[in-house]
Amino acid sequence: MLRSILIALSVAVIVPVYAQAPAASPADTPLIERAKLFGNPTKTAGRVSPDGKWLSWIAPRDGVLNVWVAPLADPSAARALTDEKTRPIRSAFWSPDSKTLLFINDKGGDENFLLYGVDVVSGKQTLYTPFEKTRVQLVNISRQVKDRILIAVNNRDPRWHDVYSLHLPTGKLTLVYKNDGYAEFFSDESLNLRLAAKARKDGGNDFYRISNGKVENSPIGQVGLEDSLTTAPLGFTTDGKTLYWRDSRGRDTAALIAQDVASGKPTVIATDVRADITSGLFDVRTGRIQAYELEVLKREYVPIDPSIKADLDFLEKELKGQFSVTSRSDKDDKWTVAVDTVSAPAATYLYDRKGKRLTKLYVSRPELEGAPLVPMFPQEIQARDGLTLVSYLSLPKSADPQGSGKAERPVPMVLFVHGGPWGRDSYGYHSYHQWLANRGYAVLSVNFRASTGFGKEFIAKGNLEWGRKMHDDLLDAVDWAVANGITTRDKVAIMGGSYGGYATLAGLTFTPEAFACGVDIVGPSNLFTLLETIPPYWEAFKQQFYRRMGDPTTESGRAMLKERSPLNFADKIVRPLLIGQGANDPRVNVRESDQIVAAMNAKSIPVTYVVFPDEGHGFARPVNNIAFNAVAENFLGNCLGGRAEPIGAALKGSTAQVKQGAQFVQGLQEAVGGK
Template sequence: MKPSFRTWRQRALQLAAALLPLGVAAQTPPTTTTARATVPVEAFFQEPQFDDAVLSPDGKKVAFKLRVKDSRAKLVVMDLATQTPTVVASFQNESVGMFAWVNDQRLVFNLAAWLKPAGQRDINSGLFAVDANGERYRQLAETIGSRVKNGDETKLLPQWTQLLRTSARQTGDDIWVTVTEAYDKKFGADYRRVRKLNTVNGRCSEVDAPQHAAHWVFDAQDELRAATEARDGQLKMWLREPGQAWKTVATVDSLTRTLYPSHMDALGTLYVISNQGQNTVGLYTWNFETNQPSGKPVLHSQAFDLYPRPVVSEGQVQGWRYTVDAPVTQWTHPPAQTLQDTIDKALPHTVNELSTGVRSTSPHVLVHSFSDRNPGTTLVFNRDTQKFIRLGDARPDLRGQAMAGMDFVQYKARDGLSIPAWLSLPAGSVKKNLPLLVYAHGGPWVRGQSWGWHADVQFLASRGYAVLQPEFRGSAGYGRKHFEAGWKQWGRAMQNDLADGAKWAITQGIADPQRICIMGASYGGYAALMGLVNDPDLFRCGINWVSVTDPQLLYSVNWSDTTDQAKTYGLPRLMGDSVKDADMLRTYSPLQQAARIKSPLLMAYGGKDERVPLVHGEKMRDALRAHNPQVEWAEYPDEGHGFVDLKAQADFWQRVEKFLNKNLKQQP
């Protein structure tokens, strides 16, 4: 696949005009009192105009993705000295996806595979490299249907090639990739090989690595030193000394223990993520003598599981990024903390994530600034002049529009368990007696949310609804006890947590008890259905999209991507055994309880969903329509487990708006 070089030059002038004026100091845009419903749905769900800015290793250039008029993201490089942008990659029918600097002058990137629906394996990402001036473009890996040579005798790598990392100091022309050679649905694992790849000539060499690993850590000399594999209900960790054979150093239960390597610094210290006998997950160093995490954590929280990512400069860890209620950077390098304090003072009320080149002597610091009300602004701070230049906004169409605030709250479930939750209230509202949406997250064994700007929540709040997003028991991120409290609790205690959240909002005066709806996707949609079964007097209506409608279908439908590993080791413990717990699963199956659902219900499914195949929705729809005339149905033939195409998203959320206007907006 070749980029359209002709359009690169044509669009350079458009690009310069599209960037926000450089040299303008960053300010929080003033909000207006524009009527909520005047903001079109597309403004919330379209892809960001400006995204993913990254400084070059020497800090003299910045690369980012930009959309101008059309919906295809281009890769742009700007020289910070001249403030001149250059489009270095642009395609007619594809957006640039992930990218990284290889060295000061070269980048590697793929196409936007993440735009494909979840549960679909027809990824078209490829792998490409180009210089920062747009020269020496080279395709390194196939996209679907592009089994061609690259102008010489070097064949392209297969389409299942993914970027693993660049060099620790980002010098030279080499990168490291994983190549998937086969997928074993029985074990739910890819057979991957790690290869070192030259981005200029396309030649690669094999790297010694465990074949079934899914996570790898290199040292500062670019030697592969640690890896992990999850299989047969266990998590296995390997280590190796440079040039030596791999050794298995730990095997733990994958549901009750967390253990995987995070980073190895220049001194050979290995950092690992582990719960190490604690309720919550934290960061530890590895003891090579005992082959165990150290007893004392480097970073730990009593309330949240932490998964810190290192911030590295000049080969040294200068801080760690992780999420508690909101994203946090904890600096261990005092000058970095001083810089953070300076920028936070200039940009209050936002999370400000700072980055410099990995070996930069440049005065430039990249600042990604965002909040619950701000979807994201990217700036460059000059340490010499102490001034900002503004590169771009993620969603400029929303600048000046009043957005909802997002608060982290907690309430007690009926059995006394504390339930974390997120509450978003319409901007400018009285904050009392509002129509409420109880929005259950999918998974369900994941963390549902963190503080920030979220398109779906902001859209709903813009239409006048309060949104409560409970982190019901079984959710990850809040410790082992909270996670395990949700085992085999589909339709039971997990469901009660949602109902108890609605009742809490009523007692707080936030929610009108006559105007509460339950909604969600995937597991969240299952919970919406069960909410109408269990609590028909509490929830006036429900919205379910791409949801499980019968837990037994996760075992029996053979064209889903649910692996044999999940059916053998995960689902029986987390949800319930298909044989031993058959009666329980039947009792808490919306499909089996369809006759009890009398309330208005909106259902939507994707025709290409392999995570929760369409049959879930079709069976439920047919069972409901036999007795419930208030069921609305939408099907998107080309969408998967979640809607990606903007037209499909806009259509779905417009249906949601219309459905809520009819069933919830007005006082009964």
């Protein structure tokens, strides 16, 4: 069953041997090389095949992430199945018959994802969706139907995805449903379409039953705007008699619901007033829920079925850290389990259920073993109106040598803001937290209002609050950090991508002296042009954007969008700003960065601007990510006084184009000249 397959000028010398004892000053803590934090992992995304005979993972081949496979009985006999030369493959998944590994990839970050398959034995690669400017969606991969999967593609109309049955052995696509306005489709485990979701004018969704290939006229379920991000089907049991939902209708946080398909009667299986229940572990044979995932401060599995409780208890006892079950064989006797201890690189294990045996398969970044990584500490911060903001703090060893979570002295801080904004920060290993803490900064990530996972009321408190109460939450978190001796008010930078980039621009325009500097990565500057250039396949969500951000079709909405767009206040910027942008970004068009840079130029306000012509919404190629972070850490060093690994040759091999402002970053002019 498919459940969820689918962002100081002083320079320290790099010390190759990692210290084992806590440090008392920044100089005592070895500098972790950027490449070890942001380069390719050695291995990642390990999965066991449905038949339990194979292991797959993603690993570099000639410096680019590709798909690898090995016999389960002999992982050392691994071989690369793909040969991508430029664009990394970031996820892969098994066909139901275990004969093919499937993956999706785009070109240069354009997010026109196409579906590929590669035969495990022969290595033959097939492009299943050979269309231009098309984005594939996975509808369902069932364990019950071995030779077919359901996909949806928008090659006919870019706004809507038609559903097709894909016959994997031949690659033949058979039209199942020609879509004339539905946002999403759901099938049972026999690959029969059973539900269709259609966007409402209020930003919600109506759910319609599909019978004999036809969508019924009247909806069987209605979800308003307030529940739209917290209510959705999770999937059917194998017999098709029960449909599971995450459902916040009639409550604040999303509950786990089992609905009897015949009668329509819902039964609450689990709910928690602290957080939404959004996913779980389902029996691979029956499709029945066995455990659900709950994430408040940290993520945990809560067992429902006694048959799985002993396994989860065993894994919790044996694995020191937060673990996730990432794949299961059809016989359910072999699992892959990923473990995150935060202050050590993640590892993946093979779990033999019958023998209760764990075998370590790999460590994702073995080069970080023994590195001076730091813990992460969950915090609950009170906003000015009393709202509780779940946040995460990392401290440099110089400020917290014992790893207690209490700063012994204030240090500069980076407020690292998540994207979305309808997403969340979570507890776990975070490459940016580790990198910045190693450079001598406290790092704070805040789940500001509008973040998901904490109930629909928490999300709704962010409606129409871009650049206002959502931004106030970030300012309140800074106040908390200052009051608790973590940092000083004059030594705080703001940094983030996507909405985090917007928050950076908002911070430097709406509150121009609140931050010492800002790093904006693919952040929108003009909410009008952002909404004008959203991809056509987001048509179904347009009304939700309007009601949560501001409606450009009304006079009051236009006024709101104007006053919330940092572009219109670019003349207020008085602090250093670094901008990174992918030229092919389909979500936040390159114009968003071009506009604010032009506005700053018109006022003779300095800015450093780096563009990557082969990237989209973020930097997928490690060489590009390393290049930008080389610029960023030296920019922050100028601003906050922390340590930085010299830029050196970091830009060589990348496609980085420093459009302007190289003179404002230590070593950047020399790097550009030597590229």
